[in-house]
Structure formats: C-alpha cells, structure tokens
Amino acid sequence: MTRVTAQLSVSLDGCYAGPRHTGDGNWMESAEAAAFFRVTRWATEATAWRERQGFDGGTHDADSEIVAEHFAAAGAYVMGRRMADGGEVPWGDEPPFRAPVFVVTHRPRETLVSGGGTSFTYVTDGLTSAVEQARAAAGGRDVAVAGGGSLVRQVLAAGLLDELELHVVPVVLGTGLRLLDAGLGLGEKEGIELVPTRVVHSPDVTHIRYAVTGRAPLLLDDRGRGGGRTTVG
C-alpha cells in the first residue's frame, strides 16, 4: 500500500539549515548554506547518494544503505517550489529521483521530462492535490516528500504524513530553519504523537524512523503516586 513518507537531515536541535538567507549576497556564502552543508554531509559521503548524482567514490556503509532504501521505496515525489528551483541546475539532465516529481507551486508551468525517468509536474491547486497525484503515479510504492523542510512540515501539519525518518546529525546550531516549529499550528496542550519503528546509528548520524499516529491532547498524570508510597516517612 502506498504510504506518504518524508525524511530529512537535521541538527541535534532540529534545524535542516541555518537562518534563512535574505538579501543580495551569494547563498553559498550564507549561514543557511553552511549549516545545510553540515547536516547533509553524511549523505554526500554515501555511495548510494553519489551514484544517483553521478559521482564516484564515497563510503558504502549503513548510512549509505539508508539512502539506497529511500530511493528504492519512492515511486513518486512531492517537492516544494524552492527546492525544485534550486535543484534544477545542479541536478542536470539526469536528476537523482528517477520517478515522477510533483512540485507544489503557485506558478503554472508545463511538465518537464528529464532523463533517467525523472519528470517534474507543477501542481498549482495545493498540497493535497500534489500528494494525490503522486499517489496515483507511485505504482504502489511510497510517495516521498522530498522537501524542503517547510513542505515536510506542511504535510505533517495537514495530517497527510504516514512516516517520518529523521537523520539526526551530532551538531548543535542554536538557530536556523527548524523542521518542527510553531508553523505546525498545534493547539495549546496538543501534540503530534509518533511511534519510533527503527533506529540505525553510526558515528556520523542517528537515523530514527517514526510512524505518525496523529494529533492528541497532552494530559497530566499523578507522577507515579498511583503506585503508592513505600517507605518515605
């Protein structure tokens, strides 16, 4: 059955990039880029990621297998407009997706068919529509929300996400673009509950996979007193 999944590399404090780059400077010289490079470095060093980009070398290890697994599981992708725009040049003629990509955007554009099985379809009638179009195109495999982080957050907030895998990188940034923040629009005393279903770890990154249960109220409890006091006088 097709599930809607997302995976993202984040710092230990939950940022997928540094503070948003604004103004005229070069993005590559921004704090946003420096932090993004740091949290995604484990992937760029993985054989499975490099193969998809057309690069030699890298390390074939448990981290690389995680990358390979995500590529293999995805029958179609949903992507934010900013990520799609930013990737168009570096991904070149054979983007790494090798599957249909549905880009959530306000700007109509003809479908772009690239090499290697990747196509970009521009969806202007909203996130839910993009997810449904991807589901129809996924051939029974998963719909992967490719990012960026704000799109993953929107999919989670909308209750559309079945599975979230975070690649937690052992660096603290203090500030930056957070995947999970007030933009989720949770109520007071409300959380989104998840169940961890797998943990894989290496010295470079801890991969935690969660099944998303959904919104639930945050409740008080008796702090263990229900079990009764024992010997304290």
Place this chain on the structure above:
Amino acid sequence: MTRVTAQLSVSLDGCYAGPRHTGDGNWMESAEAAAFFRVTRWATEATAWRERQGFDGGTHDADSEIVAEHFAAAGAYVMGRRMADGGEVPWGDEPPFRAPVFVVTHRPRETLVSGGGTSFTYVTDGLTSAVEQARAAAGGRDVAVAGGGSLVRQVLAAGLLDELELHVVPVVLGTGLRLLDAGLGLGEKEGIELVPTRVVHSPDVTHIRYAVTGRAPLLLDDRGRGGGRTTVG
C-alpha cells in the same frame, strides 16, 4: 575521572516543557506543565525513578536501567534555582539525589541537609564555581547537571559539559521551552560538535548519549564532486 554530564527528556522537536507559564494561573494547569508531563512520563513509569521517589511499582526495563545508571554515576549535582525551588516540597524529606546538590542562585541561603544523603548548597558566585564545588564533592564520580533545561544550556554554552544524554520522546510540540536555542550564543557559521557514543531505544523513548567535542566552524564542501563524475552526459 570526574566528568560533567547532563541528561534531559525532550520532545522530538527538542522541548523539555511547553511555553513558559506566566501570570497568575496554576502551573499545573499550564501548557508548560502538560508538555513537561508528557516528555517525562517514560521516567515516572520506570521502576528506578519510582524507587528514588519512594513509589511502588513501575516497569523494570531498558528505560529504567538508564535512569538507574544516571543515579549511580552521579557523585554530586548542579541544579538551577527554579528547579530546586520547585522540587523542595514534592521531594520531601528524602530527595531522590542521595548526594550533595549545588544550587546556582543569586540568593544566599544556608546549606540544607536533607535525609538519605542529599544536601543543598546554595552557590552565589556563579556556574563555574558551582561546577567546581560539585567536582570536589563528587568523590571521583560524575558531576550531573540535574537541570532545568536553561542551566544545562548554560553549562553547554560555557564549554563545561563533557557528556549530554537526550531522552528523545516521540511527540512533536511545535512550541515550548527548548534545550538548545539561540541562548547558546553561537556565532554565525559556528556549531557545537558532538559524537554519539550510545543509542538505546524503546517504543517510548530513544536515549542518545553524546560526548561533547566543542565549538567548531561550519564549513562548505564540494558536495561530493571531488570523487569525480562518472557517466552523466
């Protein structure tokens, strides 16, 4: 050798409690409390925590062993004033620490000797002094920064922390008191690097232990191109 350690229960988005309770209402009815209860529930259900509080029952499992390990490792504690004030009544005559506790505060107060080996010494000349006094009292065991979260953050920011264990609870809060935030005072393109040294996980919580390496610049890289292109035309 005595190390300075800290451990804290946090949500998947890094909050140890809900948004700070302000105003006149009852803290127990606040969003701060509701989230704090949620992220610490795994501990209150653990036998090792309950024993220290004088409560029967609970579950003796891997999570409980983590709690027991932390209590056993600590030869002395450093604690924030707010946590010490808040705990004074519920901890009662036999606080769970069973070791000297050094409270960082601006208000001088005589040392309070409680039952079971716990004492509270009020340190008014700063965090570093409190850590050093705790180190001298720890008898070769660890100095544990008991919390709250803002004190743990200060100890990390000051470069005094050797080890941090996060108990990551599978709930997303969106907003709340974050352990790791801009209060760390990191520079632009600077992070605090860590090395994960152990991961223990259960359906309720993922315990990730880190050795703190320290501040380091965030660097760019060639995004894998150094390995050379292979077959992309």
